[in-house]
Amino acid sequence: MNDYESEDTLFHSLAKICGSKNITIDPQNLKLYSNDMSFFKGNSPNLITWPSKTQEVVKIIKLANQMEFSIIPVSSSSKYRHHGDTIPRKDNSIIMNLTKMRKVISIDKKNRVVMIEPGVTFEELIPKLRKKSLRLLLPLYPTGTKSVLTSVLEREPIIIPRYHWDTSDPLLCTEVVFGTGDLFRTGTAAGPGTLSQQKKVGQAHVNPMGPTQFSPYRVIQGAQGSLGIVTWATLKLELVPTVQKVFHYHSNNIEELLDFQQKLVKYRLCDETFILNNLNLACLVKKTRNEIEDLANSLLKWNLIYILAGRGDLTNDKLNYLEGDINDLMGDSNLEHLESSNLIDRNEILECTNNYTSEPWRTRYKCSYQDIFFISNFENISNYIKKVELKYPENLGIYFQPINQGTSYHCEFDLYYDSKNEKETKDLQGKFNEISIDLMDSGAFFNRPYGYWAKEVYARHIEETSIALRKVKSIFDPKNVLNPGVLCFDE
Amino acid sequence: MLQKQVLEQFQKIVGPENVDDGEVMTNAYSYNWCMEFVNSMEGKEPLPFSSIPKAVLLPSNVEEVQQIVRICNKYNIQFKAQSTGLGPWNQPSSDNCVILDLRRMNKIIKIDERNLFAVVEPYVSGAQLQAETMKVGLMVHMPGAGPQVSPLASATSMNGPGFTSPHTGHSARNVLGVEWVLPDGEILKLGSTGLKNNSDWYIGDGPGPSLRGIMRGWAGAKSGIGVFTKVAFKLFPYPCSTKFKLSGISPNYEFEIPDYMKLYVIDCKSYNHLEKVFLKIEEEEISFICSHLSSYGLGAIFSNSIESLLDKIPIVGMKVPLVVLIAARTKREFEYKQKVMSKIMIDFKLENVIGSKYNPNSLFYAEALRSNLGLHGFIATGGFQSSKGQCDTVKVCLKTTKMSIPLKKKYIKRGVIGNDFGEGVWITSYESGHYFHIESPTMFDQTDEKSVKGMAENMEENHQFDLIKHLGAPFFVEGDKMHDLFGPEMMNYHIWLRKIKKAFDPNGIADSGFYISAK
Structure with missing residues (x-):
């Protein structure tokens, strides 16, 4: 069979599974998936398919095992795809676009949990939950068209560290189709019994651990779609506060802000909290370049935001206790450089912590950006700042997010540039690679190794890690049909 | 030999x-x-x-x-x-x-006050670590087994419910970096611990997928997937003053109750009411301990002997008790938490028997802070073990409790297990009520063959019951027999677990008696 015959066979086989109207081979559509906002270069897919049911996902993966093509799962049709993880690396690849699986299956207020399919976006889910006085544990001002499930599976940091009980939060149970085409459910959703039998006895799939002596959800998370395709998941929710009080402090001394923030997190005094440099805070809350520059120039370099919140009849009592205790902590600490700031309307900040944005806030300043992000302990943060600023002193946005109950930090350096300017883009690409490598050499822990980073990251990690991960790959996707070539899984 | x-x-x-x-x-x-x-x-x-x-x-x-x-x-x-x-x-x-x-590996490697974690070797006990972390105002999550056991074992290999779980979560979810000798002899270091340069213990996931999912699940692999030689886990703020003043002679110590602690023991009268109260208290994020025990179990946690158990009439007569301990770092926090509790008590028409009908010995508060309440399960018969072990919503925990009473009573009637009226369970909240677990501590006489056999039968019947009624997988689904029983009813997970065993232990060298064999 030649290539055309083989493509034709593939088309017809897939059409039998999900209907020909749910497949396209239109070159313009295909081209959209051959690149993204990152510098990663890959191939164009052979076709795009839109399954709408779990059983269709099962059949397509089984077909891939049989016909030896690769599947790249994509959960949203957002044009703002990044980091190269959905760009095919092999010739014989198809995109499995999950946007037609977009049901909010259940919202359970009593148990603070929602069950969603992969195509559900932030712009759909946030308002639905708010109507029921519930809120998602959000990353910082997510893009509305982004898949909520992808954000969670990729371990995007959430902005309330005290609700980040484990690295995996807010992910709970999942239904997943492994690379073998086998359907599985993780956590308590595994059973015994069907989902409806479990619901009948009162289960809501809120325990992610297991079944029994392993926790497959942990290996699916962070796998960039290379071990299984998640067809629904339950996510942890919190109740919406009736009052939120925003505090903004700025300083030229990052250590002082980090110290103060650490106490807030340690004693679980605040809800949302993060630190941004002046440029990133301006990008977050303002829309135009001029507004961003004006605000950035007015702010001190480092900005700590934290929010206190309360619900119900005792809201004021709660806020009084929290504010009183925080004032005492401030009094006990030596915070010489800290200044309270009123430069930003508090509602503008709440918009960014409670809602979604129509376009990525990081594109507001110069239309384009490349982000370098990793996990660090407290001690190394200042060193990383120095390293990056030395190589990219201008147009640099910085974001520090305490995570996992304050045991580590998501550190992010956003390199802003104009992608229409060829020279600037080329220079930026060089800087991006150079800074990334420099940070890796200094011990920055790139726990989400996308694109070209992956090879460098695993080279700086003990070899046993890659060996163990390849064993995992050989169990759940032995024929390497799911997103081949990502992480340490060679093409 | x-x-x-x-x-x-x-x-x-x-x-x-x-x-x-x-x-x-x-x-x-x-x-x-x-x-x-x-x-x-x-x-x-x-x-x-x-x-x-x-x-x-x-x-x-x-x-x-x-x-x-x-x-x-x-x-x-x-x-x-x-x-x-x-x-x-x-x-x-x-x-x-x-x-x-591993008793010679008994060092606390690090207490990182700034990054809120500790790194320990296997033979460090919870009590030993707690004594050190208290010096910097922090505490460690300890499993219900008590402060005498190894937090490393709980975090990596066993299970992890604890009395302080509303405040400190579950052992499996507190794990950061791990040092792990695989069954083939390779040393794996998880997360940031595996960095060649500037390695540290602050995270255990990645790069990419988290191998913590292979290491363990809700239950641990009990050495069936290798040997854990160091682990880092989260530390939490000590909930009140760390001054610990104890006097007297064992077991009748006197303890000076720290400032800003208050105990509530409430009779919710019905399981339906208990569900609502449980959820409300946990939504408010105020409890340090929030546990349901049967009235008998309640009497036991306040007693150090059978004799003293018998004088707990005011509380043993309760129908559906709930134990709530609030603790605070400051006076403001304490007053706020008390106000919340007072409002809940009024809204749900509840009465706190502590201070009115009953006052526990001060030692109770010390034991609560040290997660040392589990030992009271031994008082009545000298031996106990828990059946059940499900973990999901409070509703499924309570449903399991109710449905299992006739089953337990059958064995009580036969005289092979202790009489707790069939209601003997412990249910605790985790992470401010995001999930709950139930276990059913069952008292038996380890020296009596009839009682031991009865306990074994009771355990087996409970497993079958939980499986048939879809109540969730209990604690002790371990070993080939149990996995082969539950696996087919649970997405054939046992097949995947066997593949993991085979991939990571190709020679079958890690004893799989309480895990799974590759077969």
């Missing part, structure tokens, strides 16, 4: 004084608590002894563990690792097995 050449190689690794294959030592190591009913469940004589290990080895560091595991692979000898060693899960399941007693 070991072959001479194998013994010599082990001696070379750990020193002759740290390996023993003599009858006295190996026989002593074959004893453990609850081994008798495990034997009974397996159709063996109900004796408290497991298979006798071929030898006992006491390695002192990860390199020695690695070398031992390599020798085991070379000579096809299985190993079973144990830390503080409580329970049958520490026992070998065959005669071809050596025990790695």
